[in-house]
Structures are given as structure tokens and as C-alpha cells.
Amino acid sequence: MTAKQVRELDRVVIRFAGDSGDGMQLTGDRFTAETASFGNDLSTLPNFPAEIRAPAGTLPGVSSFQLHFADHDILTPGDAPDVLVAMNPAALKANLADLPKGATLIVDTAEFTPRALKKVGYAASPLDDSSLSAYKVHAVDLTGMTMKALEPFNLSRKEASRSKNMFALGLLSWMYGRSIDGTVTFLQTKFATKAAIREANITAVKAGWNYGETTEDFAVSYEIKPAPMAAGRYRNITGNLALSYGLVAASQQSKLPLFLGSYPITPASDILHEMSKHKRFGVRTFQAEDEIAGIGAALGAAFGGALGVTTTSGPGVALKSETIGLAVALELPLLIVDVQRGGPSTGLPTKTEQSDLLQAMFGRNGEAPVPIVAAASPADCFDAAIEAVRIAVTFRTPVFLLSDGYLANGSEPWSIPDVSSLPVIEPDFATEPNHVSDDETAPAEFWPYLRDPETLARPWAVPGTAGLEHRIGGIEKADGIGTISYDPANHDHMVRTRQAKVDNVDVPDLEVDDPTGDARLLVLGWGSTFGPIGAGVRRARRAGHSVAQVHLRHLNPLPANTGEVLRRYDRVLLPEMNLGQLALLLRARYLVDIISYNQVRGLPFKAEELADVIMKEDEQL
């Protein structure tokens, strides 16, 4: 046998697609882990149905995992797959439209039975006619070969066929020169107590690899060299994991014990799961009876001097609104994490959207301003969480941290930060009375609403501190002394003061990326559109356009130079995965005629699409 040809590529997009019970997410995760340790830059996009097990073999039951990896810095999970692995006819049909001509298609022929084909409306097998002639098709009996390889294990047909995803992983690993060592170790740990399953899966991965190496069907394998990255130690991380670590870090850096009150909701539940593992850091997690109790308990803990956090998605925020308003009135630190998903109502639980901005901004009764921080990428969820906690603790206010389904489940390499470089957060609890009355013989008092003149924050005096006993509540309080007050002038003053406190939060100025300095078009974004916009801008620049890019991480308050930056350019383009929520805010605030580009398909923008929009706008100038 002659050595097979190895061809070098600079980037590849692979999509694994199968039934929601086929283990496609695990397959994608493992390929990602091996790719990360190989040193490629990467970005991932899991896409799965809300149903745990939709009817097998149907279009709604298709689950997929897309991975983009390259020998250079990349920003998105890729617009279209170069390789599609389709484990059944439904997976083929659901994904074929995304596949560009000439792409590679690997299908499991065992699943292309007349019954399975009929279920998704194929009159005849597309493998038998010319309908796939535009693609490089590898029709492989993945299931059959897996079962054959697993014969020695005496597993049932069902059990044995379940390892076909590992066979596919082995084959793809061979094709792209990934090691399978990490996956073998992973399987050894995962199935430590189930010897037969463990050995079967390890055998299936190896069989897939060996098949690639041996068969004539795959004549070429590919090499994608490691991407140059800044020196440092890296790991791959999803947004939800990075956000969880950010919360643990913020707790450590503030020396405040973390109390997470939460109710399970997609796509935020993984944060609750993750945090529940970190009790050794003093983290207490409370799975409440509902969304309201989740935030209520977090607020109660905050009153007691804990770092109170609640995690949820859009529908949960709606239920928590009243308690967020209470936290605004109490002026206690509290973090509300909203991992946004498609709405309204139940909407698209497993799909991404950034349509909760106005809810975070205004979704409460009365004038109830809340600072908002939005993470820009999976890894940025770590820093954004620490920043949100810093604002909450420093300014004694509830703070929104916005993530979304794309960031939550997507992953990218993360340069592991040096703990000593993380900001220190100072809770600065009140320890003694703060007010002396005109009658100097009277004892000093504690006034719960006597503010720090710099931050306008009120003192945080926790129960157990002698001499500072006080009562707070949702009824309007007299500034300073903090007793109930229905006085009109005091209410006007308190409303304006709470607003001024939030407006006064220190946020860094925007830094515009305008390499040539002569751009007339500014592309603005916030949240998870950072990657796709950046990729779109790069393409436009490669095509000869001068384009500036800027990204908002703080949505409330906005950076002080926002208006100036917007007015610096002849045209401002703002892509959002909503119908123009940030555009509405910016237009009202700065009277700039922002051009919106909107999409709410439950999926992130594609780089090519944004590049087209950017170039079209630029050409009109």
C-alpha cells in the first residue's frame, strides 16, 4: 500500500448531522477538543431541537454540530460546511441546502432504507440517482462497519449501533490528522464503570480511524497547520462555562460567598449545573420553585452580604421583573444573567437571538434603570461576568449580563488568564454609623440611604453588624435617612438620583477599529454579533473597502464617546439579531440616522452575508 496523499488546507468547516439521539453534540465536542489541543483556531455552532428525542428519523429531530477550524485567526463557526456528515436521510435533507457545490458529503448508507427515506419525503434514494452529483459523496456503511467491529463485545444490535458516532469521529479524525488519544482518555473516564460500553466506543473510534487509513474510498487526508496565537496557555471553552468561571472568579476576587438562585431554563441551565459543582469555592446553588423564587432568594442572600446571582433566559426575566425593580429600590448588588433565546413567549428555546435588550433596559414598572453588560464571544463571557459583578458591587445595583444561545453553546480557544491579573472587587461593607445629627450630644446614627458622593452608591450594611439595624423596602425612601417617604420632591429626587447613579457607572470609551483611517462607513454591533461582523468587515476590506468597526460591550450606560463615534462617520450600519432594538435606543439618544440590518432566524449571521451588506452600504457612499 502506498502512503496516501496529504493535502494542506488553511481552513475547514465540518458539520456533523444526525438524529437527536445519535450523539452528534458529543461527536462535535470531541472533534473540537482534539482540534483545540492541536492548536488550530476554532469556532463552533451546535444546533439542536428543543425536543429531547423528537421522533427518530424526522426533519424536526435533526441535531447538528458545526466546527470551523483554521491555521489562522477566525471569528465565526463558518457560513457553509465544506464537509457534511449525514447519519440518516433526515440529516441529509435538513442540511443539504447549506452545502456548497463541490463540498464533501459522507453518509451512513445503513440508514438509507426505503422506510427512512419515505419518512422525509424522498421517493427514491438520493444516493442512487444523480441528485448529489455536485458533491464528493462518500457512501459508507458506518453502522454496518461499527457493528462488525463490535462483534466481540456481545452487545445488542441497538447498543452496538449506538457507537456509530464514534466510528464517524474516528474517520473524520483520520481525514484531518486529529489525534484520537484525548477521546480514548475521555471515554475511559466517562464509562469508567461500564467496561463493555467503554471498550466498544474505544474500538469504534479506532475502527473509524483505521477504515480511513485503509480504504481506497478516502484517497486524501488533509492537514491544517496550527494557527499562530499569542504565547500563553489555552483551553477550549463554551460561553456558559466561561460565564460560570467568571462568576466563581468574581466571588473569589470580591471575597463574597456566591449564592445562585435559579430555575432551570434553556439555554441557561448549564450555568446552574456548572456552579453546583463548585461548593468548595463556597458557592451555594439553590434550584428554586420558580423564576421568581430564584431571584428572590438571590436578593435575600445579597441583603445578607452574599454575591447574589440569578441565571435565566428571556421568559424567566419577564417573571423576575418585579424583583429586579425591588432590587433597584433596595439598591443592593445583584446579578441577573439572561442567556437570550428566540422569543416571544416560549419562542425558540434552543436557538439564538438578541431580542431581550429592551426588556433588560426597560422591562419594569416605574423608572428603574439597570446597568447592562453584553458578552461579545464565548470566552468574553468570563470577563463580562467579572465586569458585571464589579458594577453591581461598586454601585449597589442590580446588573444585567446578556449572553445568548450562540455564545452559551458555542466554543473557542481561551487564553487562560493569570489569576493575579484579575480585577479586585471591594465590597466595602458599612461597619459604623455614618450620620451625626445637629444635636451633637445625640449618638451617631446609621442612614441607609446616605450616599457615597463619588459613586452615589448607598452603604451596604449587612445583618449582624451591631448599631446599623435598619429597614429597607420597595416603598419610596427618604434620601439619606431611609425612612418611608411619600414626599413629592423626595420622590423626584430619588428617581433622578437612581438614574444618575447608573448613568455615572464608569465604562471604558469605545475604541474604533479603522485601520486605514479613511473609512466613511462604521459597522457597529453588540453582543454575539461581534464575530460575524468582524468576519464580514474583514471580507469587505479584502475586497478593497475601507470600513470601520466598533463593538458595544456596555449597553447601559453607553460609553461616553458613543455619540461622537457615531457622528464621526458618514454612515453607520448596525446588524442585530432582532428588529432593531439597539438602533432604536441610539437613534433616540444621539439623533443619528443608523441603518439597521436585522435577522431573527435563530442562527448567527453569516460572514458572507454581512460582507455583502457592508460592501453595498459602502458603495452607496
Next chain:
Amino acid sequence: MSATELGMPGLSGVPTTEVEQKKKDFTSDQEVRWCPGCGDYAVLASVQGFLPELGLARENIVFVSGIGCSSRFPYYMNTYGMHSIHGRAPAIATGLASSRPDLSVWVVTGDGDALSIGGNHLIHALRRNVNVTILLFNNRIYGLTKGQYSPTSEQGKITKSTPMGSLDAPFNPVSLALGAEATFVARTIDSDRAHLTSVLRAAAAHRGTSLVEIYQNCNIFNDGAFEILKNSDTRDEVLIRLEHGEPVRFGVDAEHGIRRNPSTSGLEICSGDDPNVVVHDAHASDPSRAFALSRLADPGTLARTPIGIFRQVERPAYGDLMNDQVDRAVETQGEGDLATLLAGNDTWTVE
């Protein structure tokens, strides 16, 4: 002296003071603004008068309330306090009590706050057995919103929102609490200071959630709702005073008793000298007897209304379990190291 030495496990871990306390130490400088004649005054005075007995550090006591007339209570207590939002006090207190075992946490709520808008939080606090004492002021009416029927109002009640009579069957808060796995359930009456205080004492001593239903008169919108239980001419005939270990008898001369009906296994009225009069066992692990006692009262007339402690059993408190897990995690795995956590075990290095 610590609270444990007081024989009050519910207050174990809460610092005490050597300084002698008086009622006025627990009285805040805020003017009390309930309607003149409101039953809430009597409860406030009883609580303020009783707390010095515990000798707790005042700064380690927190009163949390929801919304309603009774929920103004924290403002009048010279302790830490939070007047929160409608129905949510048990949830807020759960977070506070679980994360701060050194605090004595009290929830003050009403029949609307606890049983309508906040019903969900109440039952879940009870089943979790969070270490808080819940004072449920039941006046069987909505006072603060000016007189609509409440979830404990008798069926057919004519109010502003029910001119032809209310349609809903009422909750019996004691039955509800027992069904929600409560470990301490009692009922008392605003005007009976001695009884109220004895129940408060037992509730404070209990580790876990103590639910104390307090029949409280709203003299504006539901005046005399509990008159039959208070008036010296009628009360002995209708009020059943439960005492642990004592036979359940009532009537002017204890001429009535309660016995088990062998065919239905429910409870029924019998003569006071019936040899089968049941002996009240608040510590019984099976809540069936306590539940049967709670069903004796006529929801309309309040005839045969038991007061006292229905149930008082031991079960680990939620916060203690939560904190045990944290301690155990630190014990077995050591304190967390942030750098190790962030690095994980799947890293690569770029030179």
C-alpha cells in the same frame, strides 16, 4: 449563654447578648400606622415583648415581609428588616436564612400574601424546612386593597368584588401547611397574648420552618370575624386548646372530647369523659392525626376550632444541609483554587 443552651435549636448559631433587653429595645422610631383597633397592634406588642426573653443580639434578627397591612411589621421592629414585594417574602427569607445561619429570620405575611399571590413560595419553604419562623396574620379579608375577599374567606362572602357572594372554597392554612410537609404548624389568636407568646416561644425554638397562623381581627373590613373564638360567652364552647400529651377536650367544663371513629378512622365529637378521647401527640411522625384535627373546624362558623401546636417534628433544616454540603466539599476536595479551576485539564501551550 448561647441559644443552644436555652434549649432552642432553632436559634443555634445566633449570637446572644449579656445585656438585658426590654420591649423598647425592639421598638423602632417609626410611627405605627395601622388602623386604630387593628389586631396587628396586639401581635406587634406580643412579639416586641417576647423577643427580650430570647436574649439574641438584636443585629442578628431580621424580619422579612411581603405586601399587605401586616407586611408593614418590619418597619416597627428595631432590627434588620426588609419590606419586599407581594408574596415573595418566603423566597427572599430562604436565600437569607440559608446563607446566614447566624441570623434569626422571621417572615411576616398575611392570608392574601402567603396563600394567594405567594402560595407557591409558602409551600416550598415548608417542604424544604428552611429555618425561618413565618407569622401568618389571617384576617380572612384583603385589608390594604380595601376589602375584597381573601383565600381564607368563607364561601359566599359579600365583599366589594363579590356583591353576590364569593364562589371560592377557602384554604385552611393549617391543613395546607401539613400537606406541604411542614415540620411545625400552630394556630393562635391575636388577642390571647399568653397563648400567642407560648406559641412564638415554641416556634422560635424549632429548627426548620415554623408556621404560626394568627387569627387577626380587621376591624375595618371584617370586624368580628373571630369573635366567636374570643368572646367569653362563646369561646369555651367552640375553641379546642391543643396541648401536647393532653387529652383533647373542650367545652365550659371540658364536657366534650374528640375521639377516633373506628369505622371512618376520622375524628368525631364525643363526651369529655369518653375513655377513647384522643391524647394530642404533636411529635407524631405521621401527620394524619394533626391533619384530622385541622379539619374539625367549620370553615363557615369556626365552631370546633383547634388552637395550639398541631405538629412539631424534627427534620434537618434546608440551610444546614446546604452548608453541610459546602463544608463537606471543602473537607474532601480542599478549598477551591481559582487558577486550577480556570486551567482545567485539557490545555495547550503556545510558545
